Amino acid sequence: MQPYQDPTYFVLLALGLLPIMIGMLYEKRFRVYETIISFLFLLLTFGGVKWEQGLALIAYTIFELLLIYGYLAYRKRKNASLVFNLAVILAILPLVIVKVSPLFDQGRESILGFLGISYLTFKVVGMIMEIRDGIIKAVNFKEVVHFLLFFPTISSGPIDRYRRFLGDYQKKIKRDKYFKLLDKAIWYIFLGFLYKFILAYFFGTLLLPKVSALALSHGGWSWWVVAYMYVYAMDLFFDFAGYSLFAVGISYVMGVETPMNFNKPFISKNIKDFWNRWHMTLSFWFRDYIYMRLVFFIMKKKLMKNRVAIANVGYLTLFLIMGFWHGLTWYYIVYGLYHAVAIILCDAWLRFKKKHQEKIPHNKFTEALAIFTTFNVVCFSFLIFSGFLDKLFFV
Template sequence: MMDWLQALPNLQPYGDPQYFVYLIILLVPIVIAILFGKRLKWYESLISLIFIVLMFAGDRWQQFIALCGYMIWQLIVVFSYASYRKKADNKWIFYGAVFLDILPLTIVKLTPALTMGKNSMIGFLGISYLMFRSVGMLMETRDGVLKEFTLSQFLRFMLFMPTISSGPIDRFRRFTTDYEQLPDRAKYLNMLERAVHYLFLGFLYKFILAYVFASLLLPNIKHMALAEGGLINLPTIGVMYVYGLDLFFDFAGYSLFAIAISYIMGIETPINFNKPFLAKNLKDFWNRWHMSLSFWFRDFVFMRLVMVFMRHKVFKNRNVTSGVVYVLNMTIMGFWHGVTWYYISYGIFHGLGLVINDWWLRYKRRHKDQIPHNKFTEVFAIFITFNVVMFSFLLFSGFLDQLWFHNY
């Protein structure tokens, strides 16, 4: 039945220059139409469908079936809750809807831990980013800020081709406003100019710098670290920096590609990275790193947990409340990456780091006359933050796990 899908060539998003050649050629009619104040909805939908199918073609055809099943599941959950919310408001119905929404992703994340590394049959590339979009819609429906949406709007938002596999994570109202209100010619020409800039910067990040760090440097440094023995050695420190830089350039490159293609399609998808290694503290770092994910957790997890804790007076002190929620929020983010000790410890590490960071910022405000603030202290703060973040990436990489099993 799926022979036709298996026979098609697999075309991974932003995986090689050939992908961009096909995509840019097919986007030309969209560019011309927007320049003349028109949106070719049917054509955009067709192009999105073609590239999504090719993304799951070949040996990934089962993931395409999983995607179809997942979209049916989300459609039932989101529209059922939206229909209910028009008539009543019960927090347990809302909690139930959120539980059902995140259930498929939870199964996908838990399956490898429970089955000795086997992947779930319902998993597919991009499932996390679809979950973030649909849960965001549930949250905004509960808040009353999202009252009406159609099936076509839902599908268009969920399956927006440029960002389906790697983000950034958009919000329904922002995306829909962009889609339905075309930019004027001057604004669109500016968007095209920025799209070209992001494409070239993305090529530098993904195909040159990430290649150097991941393919030329990282394997050799890992080999030296394993040969050196022990958990702490100079090559392991090298792995820490090389892996961290590779992680940034690879992911930032993908994000820039997604944003560039979105701009070409007349959608101003949010920026995902803003010079994160110039952050002066951990809070500043999370306002610059994977911003769409960070802001999603801030708005839909952190702020809501703070409100629940304060409403029920779980802690008397507001700072204790925010500290506990920082740790919970980042631990949940760690679990989202995967059910392994290094992902979870990465989340806990950043949660505790944000607690310390929050305490330090309060201390500085109280003693601002005693603590020097100048260019040197700012550079020193950037240096400390950079190294703390790099150590967290070493945890995240799982290489310490590999070192442990190699040596012991």
């Protein structure tokens, strides 16, 4: 059963989480019960007809746990950099195989694949990097398994960090604090219903097929393509944001304050602001573990001197990787390059604006213009991302 897709899933959630809620209200955590209920919901997601995915998840988890403990044991020995690089490569290898396999097997998915493999990989790589940095000095088997297999977020995030998760998982929550968490949880869950089952249904199920058919019937560029662009953008946002709200809300019920994924992205004033608001746990993960480390490496090795050039290389690398992660098709790669160029241009504009701030007006009109421009830049990127242009011009 796909998480957060079926009304039955929510009924089972309510029944399964009730003892956890009662325990929390009495400032107690029922660890054994949490483990049992987590296992049952994982079985619900990866069992039955999806038993192959379940086996892949088990094999993947064992492999990554051995890797985490292996790196923890050998990180301070000779050739520490080589051991670190090998650990990171091995950690992402299953994901790479899953992403590349369709190219060589007539579009079939790899038997190693399962729902949520990307997000588990991000968690593992983050842990390995923080072990190398000395931030994580030891890991508890039960706690790291709970972190990796935390069922509310396993399929599509949000992406949590080990130390932040552990801080919530280990502490007992006072009743007053838990009431506040429940209040937020209920709000997020009901908002998720509005987003996913009403607005996403309207844009994605009712409107999108009709607009798509009209755009294809006209052939080439037309105003129907523009309409498709906006409708698809709305469907993408409300569907994914709705799912994320469910995941955060259920996490809150379990006493874990999983980070939010979206923060009003369509009122962003520039493309950098957009990536600080859109799929935030993913964009912050890429920023912290790829962009910042690449920039630091270039500066440390003195491969380049110009800071602007270093930042631009970082942006291009970052968004190319993000594009490839979404899929090995031209429109995902172009989507990544598009955002890299947009951020490079945005940086150049911000530097120019700072240098000539006295001559450039700043008022409500210019802010509205900035929001409008950013919104359209982003929506066009989603048109590329959708693959609709491939159908329109190349099929």
